[in-house]
Amino acid sequence: MAPMGIRLSPLGVAVFCLLGLGVLYHLYSGFLAGRFSLFSLGGEPGGGAAGPAGAADGATVDLREMLAVSVLAAVRGGEEVRRVRESNVLHEKSKGKTREGAEDKMTSGDVLSNRKMFYLLKTTFPTVQINTEEHVDATDQEVILWDRKIPEDILKEIAAPKEVPAESVTVWIDPLDATQEYTEDLRKYVTTMVCVAVNGKPVLGVIHKPFSKYTAWAMVDGGSNVKARTSYNEKTPRIVVSRSHSGMVKQVALQTFGNQTTIIPAGGAGYKVLALLDVPDKSQEKADLYIHVTYIKKWDICAGNAILKALGGHMTTLSGEEISYTGSDGIEGGLLASISMNHQALNAESGWKKGRGMCHCK
Ligand SMILES: Nc1ncnc2c1ncn2[C@@H]1O[C@H](COP(=O)(O)O)[C@@H](OP(=O)(O)O)[C@H]1O
Ligand SMILES: [Mg+2]
Structure with a gap:
């Protein structure tokens, strides 16, 4: 008989200890996984513990x-x-x-x-x-x-x-x-x-x-969970552009790539990035390039930029600058998005000169 009339069963104590060990193991393995992945990214562990939470x-x-x-x-x-x-x-x-x-x-x-x-x-x-x-x-x-x-x-x-x-x-x-x-x-x-x-x-x-x-x-x-298509038409690309914030985009596209180019007016920056990819959705049109010439905000383009980059594609301003997703909300230099193409050559061809905000098309 234990003090105060409580009787401890040896089996109960053993089960309790095993459960305790299990919980400790679970917590600690999560902690270690977090630490190891941090080191593998070359980062320094932060002040707080990266535990299971x-x-x-x-x-x-x-x-x-x-x-x-x-x-x-x-x-x-x-x-x-x-x-x-x-x-x-x-x-x-x-x-x-x-x-x-x-x-x-x-x-x-x-x-x-x-x-x-x-x-x-x-x-x-x-x-x-x-x-x-x-x-x-x-x-x-x-x-x-x-x-x-x-x-x-x-x-x-x-x-x-x-x-x-x-x-x-x-x-x-x-x-x-x-x-x-x-x-x-x-x-x-x-x-x-x-x-x-x-x-x-x-x-x-x-x-x-x-x-x-x-x-x-x-x-x-x-x-x-998405990939690039197997082929793109670089010579006479189908170009997806804005239908409601178009600015001079059609003129820029036609003067740059010639009159054979097909222009596809469409809504949404997300939709237009998906047009460049191999997307099983039936309602999705397909294009070879996405061009935008007016001011645009970073929430409109960041997700598409990340997806293109992950798949080996590019999204830059029209003069070829990478876009930084900190600081100000918007970008001024237009947008060129492509995948499986020579993006740099396309930038040069589109004729946009850094800082000028106007097209020097051929
Ligand atoms: N000149 C501009 N100024 C502000 N937002 C613009 C813009 N051009 C495009 N956008 C925004 O970018 C998104 C895609 O535009 P578009 O469909 O014309 O290609 C839309 O986002 P929201 O619908 O989230 O507002 C649109 O409002
Ligand atoms: Mg938007």
């Missing part, structure tokens, strides 16, 4: 977890986008005008998708900088918890965690790309997008089509 660790974040949450955020945001469109009550408003005088529209689809996407990412990675197209209402907070499950297709492509310092990360969210087309009920152009940049370089991108439920994702030096 790695996603909530302030000092480092695991890019593989960020990819899983980004895919989930794009899908959850997309559900809002679809629900609002199907309700036919869009509460369309104008946020003002673009520099070229087009209406910069916003709908309930943008706002509700933004709320879901932002809070899912912010709750999971509270210390990371998140830039999003729409205003986040702090009085309307929503705590959305990630179930910490990394989907099988991601685990298959990316075998190990990839930890980076949280302070090096900037997330860009576009809760509804192609808002203009959304208001016109041109559903195929609409996407939701998440991008993660590390030290300003785009490293992972997710583009989700809410109406056909297709999702493309890729991580630079990691893996992807």
Whole structure:
């Protein structure tokens, strides 16, 4: 008989100790996996412990977890986008005008998708900088918890965690790309997008089509669920361009590549990047190049830039400069996106001279 009348069974004590050891092992193996992957990336371990709650660790974040949450955020945001469109009550408003005088529209689809996407990412990675197209209402907070499950297709492509310092990360969210087309009920152009940049370089991108439920994702030096097509027409390329913020893009494209070139006007920067890839979605048109000439924001292009880069393609300004995804929201020098082509030669051909903002076409 034990003191105070409690009798300890030897079998019970043994089971209790074994359970305790199991829990300790589980916790410690997660800790070691995080540390090893950090060292393999050449980084320094941060001050906080990268334990099993790695996603909530302030000092480092695991890019593989960020990819899983980004895919989930794009899908959850997309559900809002679809629900609002199907309700036919869009509460369309104008946020003002673009520099070229087009209406910069916003709908309930943008706002509700933004709320879901932002809070899912912010709750999971509270210390990371998140830039999003729409205003986040702090009085309307929503705590959305990630179930910490990394989907099988991601685990298959990316075998190990990839930890980076949280302070090096900037997330860009576009809760509804192609808002203009959304208001016109041109559903195929609409996407939701998440991008993660590390030290300003785009490293992972997710583009989700809410109406056909297709999702493309890729991580630079990691893996992807999408690939380039087998061939592209470099001589007389089909060029996908904006239908609602076109500027002089048609003239630039035709003068540069000749009158044989086919111009495909389309909505959404996400849609236009997918046009360059091997995408099984039936509603997706195909193109060889994507050119944009007016001002554009980084949440519109970062995910596409990351995906192209991961697959060996390029997205630069028209004068060939890489785009840095920190600091200011927008870029001035236009956009040229290609894959499996001589991007540098295309830049030179397009005739845009750095800093001039005008075309010196042939
Ligand atoms: N000149 C400009 N100024 C501001 N935003 C622009 C722009 N040109 C394009 N965009 C934005 O870039 C995205 C793709 O544009 P487009 O469909 O014309 O190619 C759209 O994003 P949103 O729909 O997310 O606002 C659009 O608003
Ligand atoms: Mg956009």
